[in-house]
Amino acid sequence: MLTKAPRGTRDITPDEIYKWHLVEKTIHEVCENFGYKQIRVPVFEHTELFERGVGDTTDIVQKEMYTFLDKGGRSLTLRPEGTAGVARSYIENNLYAAAAPAKLYYILSCYRYEKPQSGRLREFNQFGTEVFGSSSPQTDAEIIILAYSFLQRLGLKDIKLFVNSVGCEKCRPQYSSKLVDYFTQYKSQLCGTCLSRLEKNPMRIIDCKNNTCKKIGHNAPMLIDEQCPQCAAHMQSVMLFLDEAGVKHQTDPTIVRGLDYYTQTVFEIKHDGVVICGGGRYNNLVSQLGGPPVPGIGFGLGLERLIMVMDNNGLFAGDSNNTAVYIASIGAAALIAAHRAANDLRKAGISAQIDLMDRSLKAQMKYADKIGAKCVLVIGDNEISTGKANLKNMKTGEEITVGLESLTDDLKQILK
RNA sequence: GUGGGUGUAGCUCAGUUGGUUAGAGCGCCAGAUUGUGGCUCUGGAGGCCGUCGGUUCGAAUCCGAUCAUCCACCCCA
Numbered sequence: 368m369l370t371k372a373p374r375g376t377r378d379i380t381p382d383e384i385y386k387w388h389l390v391e392k393t394i395h396e397v398c399e400n401f402g403y404k405q406i407r408v409p410v411f412e413h414t415e416l417f418e419r420g421v422g423d424t425t426d427i428v429q430k431e432m433y434t435f436l437d438k439g440g441r442s443l444t445l446r447p448e449g450t451a452g453v454a455r456s457y458i459e460n461n462l463y464a465a466a467a468p469a470k471l472y473y474i475l476s477c478y479r480y481e482k483p484q485s486g487r488l489r490e491f492n493q494f495g496t497e498v499f500g501s502s503s504p505q506t507d508a509e510i511i512i513l514a515y516s517f518l519q520r521l522g523l524k525d526i527k528l529f530v531n532s533v534g535c536e537k538c539r540p541q542y543s544s545k546l547v548d549y550f551t552q553y554k555s556q557l558c559g560t561c562l563s564r565l566e567k568n569p570m571r572i573i574d575c576k577n578n579t580c581k582k583i584g585h586n587a588p589m590l591i592d593e594q595c596p597q598c599a600a601h602m603q604s605v606m607l608f609l610d611e612a613g614v615k616h617q618t619d620p621t622i623v624r625g626l627d628y629y630t631q632t633v634f635e636i637k638h639d640g641v642v643i644c645g646g647g648r649y650n651n652l653v654s655q656l657g658g659p660p661v662p663g664i665g666f667g668l669g670l671e672r673l674i675m676v677m678d679n680n681g682l683f684a685g686d687s688n689n690t691a692v693y694i695a696s697i698g699a700a701a702l703i704a705a706h707r708a709a710n711d712l713r714k715a716g717i718s719a720q721i722d723l724m725d726r727s728l729k730a731q732m733k734y735a736d737k738i739g740a741k742c743v744l745v746i747g748d749n750e751i752s753t754g755k756a757n758l759k760n761m762k763t764g765e766e767i768t769v770g771l772e773s774l775t776d777d778l779k780q781i782l783k
Numbered sequence: 784g785u786g787g788g789u790g791u792a793g794c795u796c797a798g799u800u801g802g803u804u805a806g807a808g809c810g811c812c813a814g815a816u817u818g819u820g821g822c823u824c825u826g827g828a829g830g831c832c833g834u835c836g837g838u839u840c841g842a843a844u845c846c847g848a849u850c851a852u853c854c855a856c857c858c859c860a
Contacts, residue, residue: 374851426858430784448860477860482784484854493860560857624859642860669860697818728818736820747818759819766819 375481375489385686386674390521391474394494397517398472401509403496406471408452414442420451420656422627424567431479445478448626449495450649450665451656457499458658468500474670486641486672494673495646497665499653504601507632507648507664508608514636514644514666515614521673522682523638529619530609530634531591532602533570536651538595539630543569545588553583574621589620598631605632628652632664638676644668689739691782692719692758695731697747705746708774715775717782736761741782744769 372378379387398405414434421428433445446452453473456462462469474494481487496513498506511528518526534542546569550557557565561572561580573584594602609616616634624633624647633647646666653661677683692712696705702722709719720740722731728745735743743759750756750771757766758781769777 371851431858479859481858483852487859491860495860626859645860667860672860695819727813729816729820730813732820734820740820743819745819749818757819761820764820 373489375483377488377490382686385688386677386683387670388688389683390494390670390674390677393517393520394472394474397513397520398496401470401513403470403472403513406453406456406473408446408449408456408473408475410476411443411445412452412455414444416451416455416656417444417447420454420628420652421448425627427479427626431481433478433480446475447479448477449473449475449493449667450497450626450628450652450663453495453497453665454499454652454656454658454663457497457661458653458656463500463659463661468498468506470496470498472496486669486675488671492670493667494670495665495667497663499663500661501664502648502650502662504604504632505608507601507605508612510646510664510666511605511609511616511634512612512614514646514668517668518636518644518673521677523676523680525638526643527637528609528614528616528634529622529637530602530606530616530632531619531622532594532598532631533623533629533633533647534590534594534598535630538593538598539590542588542590542593545593546570546572549587550583556580556583568627570623574623584621591618591620601631628655634666636668641672641676643672643676686739689741690718690720691741692717692744692778693731693735693738693740693742694719694721694744694746695728695735696722697728697745700748700751701746704751704771705744708744708746708771711775712778715779717775717778744774746771 395405414432417432418428423429427447432447435443437443453471457469457471472495474492476490476492478490480489483489494517496510498510511530515526515528533539547565550561550565550569550572554562554565556579557572558575558580561575564571564575570590572580573587573589575581575584591602606616606618619635622633622635624635624645628649628651629647630650631648634645635642636644644666646664648662648664650662652663653659692709694705694709696702705721709721712719720735720738722734724730724734726734732743740761742761744756745759746756754771755768756771758769758778759766767781769781
């Protein structure tokens, strides 16, 4: 038990870390390319932030939060998602007083107490973006295009983008009451959870997986048809910008999303039916949290799911950051020479390793092979007296002679 | 939270109707080759059979519980 990571958590081991480095590097590049700046926020926040921000009718808040009292008796919660904390930070640091809009991105771990399964962990990592201060449709499109470009850049081919609108504070209540009227007719046929949804959040009946509910929901009024002219125009405009960018999309009126704060645009990006990215607009979140009436939009993208999908599709080529030179040594004098040479190479920016195990030459060669060293330099008494050593290319097996004094310069040429 | 599958070496897995000292392949270490990795051959190390309890003369094997893990549902990234 002591040597077992807690349920729903996992280690990212050295042999797969290169995948994360690749993904993270791409995140930074794409976000900077779009003009977004990274923000880092605490792992835990006041519990109330999530209750108010995420919404206390959501599953996340009702049963999935890691909440605890600290020694001062404060109720704190490990963040179950990124937006609420980032919104809090935006307000607290008066970022609305700086240049608007604020274009932010983040890479952070999130925590939800759920039963683990494929692509679902209790601790997981999200890449997300948020734009605060703009309600224009081109902002929605920009956020979506950013996510889409990111996935494309990583080589994902079969990704599908689904877009919907959940309306605004004007049209949603009207629509909700229409929905309630509609579903009330079929009250006796709805499943248990949908009966309670009828009172709390009727929109979620539409994406119930129960066959009967599905059937009934199929003919339910859709918000996409019922929204106010402003919301309809907004959605049309978003899709126009997406078309203009060549980003394929389809509307899916059943996308409702589990978080309460969404208004107007919501979207999901799926791969093989798995949602790897979800997001939307939230025009009231900042003001609900006590900030100015600033609109926002963003998405969250699950990195474990992303890497899983990339793995399944062979999108990782392998670790390319292996040591350039392993310096094998025979004897105590050679070890010192190897040690000196390795440090010189490192200072010149060439990665180098020496034997730390006092092993035989053969064992050193095996080790060099195992760690994927690009070449091996062998130093013994002969080399020390002649000042020359053999450098072996581990891929081709070829050996060339290099001077120990000019090692750094020679290797710079060779490794080019 | 609900339903199902699986826990044996670092990994993938055998293990007969319960019966001595639990196996294989791969990997690891070493030697063959005393200064050169990969290929081959030889040898070696490595197991509280997930954990606890029960049945039995005897349990990896049967029963129960528990934990972990995987899959589906709910929900979500």
